[in-house]
Amino acid sequence: MTKTHLGQSNYWAMYSSWFGRVVTDPNWMLVPIDDHLVHRGDGVFEALKWTGERVYLFDQHLSRLRQSAARIALPLDWTDEEIKELVERCIVEGRLQHPSEIEAMIRIFVSRGPGNFSANPYDSVGPQLYIVVTRFQPVSSEKRKVGVSLGRSGVMGKPQDWAPYKTCNYLPNVMVKKEAVDRGVDFMVGFDSLGFMTESSTENVVIVSQRNELLKPKKGLILQGTTMNRVFELARPLVEKGILDRIQEEDITQEMVMGAKEVMILGTTWDVLPVTIFDGKKIGKGVPGLITCKLQELLLADQSKKS
Secondary structure: OOOOOHHHHHEEEEEEOOOOEEEOOHHHOOOOOOEHHHHHOOEEEEEEEEOOOOEOOHHHHHHHHHHHHHHOOOOOOOOHHHHHHHHHHHHHHHHHHOOOOOOEEEEEEEEOOEOOOOOOHHHOOOOEEEEEEEEOOOOOHHHHHHOEEEEEOOOOOOOOOOOOOOEOOOHHHHHHHHHHHHHOOOEEEOEOOOOEEOOOOOOEEEEEOOOOEEEEOOHHHOOOOHHHHHHHHHHHHHHHOOOOOEEEEOOOEHHHHHOOOEEEEEEOOOEEEEEEEEOOEEOOOOOOOHHHHHHHHHHHHHHOOOO
């Protein structure tokens, strides 16, 4: 008897280079058990948003995918155009099953490939490409209006050699998310051994300082989120208009977060999300701030463009 679960109703389509086709039945959205992606986390991935008009920041995501693959010496045997065509096929075939949906999430995985169960990457037959399209589940409007809670994580972040790359070894991220759920907090954020802020489980955290600066952690500490980088580009005119005084990378301490005018979560799923509580205490006045709301507007307007 085939087992099912509720989450499968959200799955649109999957492409597998191992099978060489697109499937829309969730029971066939499979990865070989001996793929090194499964038993060693040996692969890289990206999560993207389809806005109904286009795949947002597609080129930026593919560029980071290639950087991550190069970091683990994983050949990426598909051109950007080939990947884009396969993503489009998945969207088209998925929408035939879900015609009323107007947005979707896309996840692109590149694995070391099937072989045997050793840790030796040369035991695999070669890299494989898996693309999965699912329903986009936006954050509630209430959280955008009221804000979310953030706590300090006790999970040590990834070493600087690995933090900037999006590999499929996500166990530290999983434990950060588990910590948030167990503590009843919306998000947790890590700090390194020197006390500098890193990131959340799958999101970037940035602040607006009391000096009216938009600050993000330094590159070596975090995965450079495509949404975060785009938001910082969109924020540049706010400096010219005097709404912000400066945009900067900086070592951010817990005290800086606690004393910030504004704190926000940035990510593909969340867009720009206000943080109004950190470790049980209010950020600023405890309501979404001016800069956060403005950046929300700018990002949503940017996503709505057709090209």
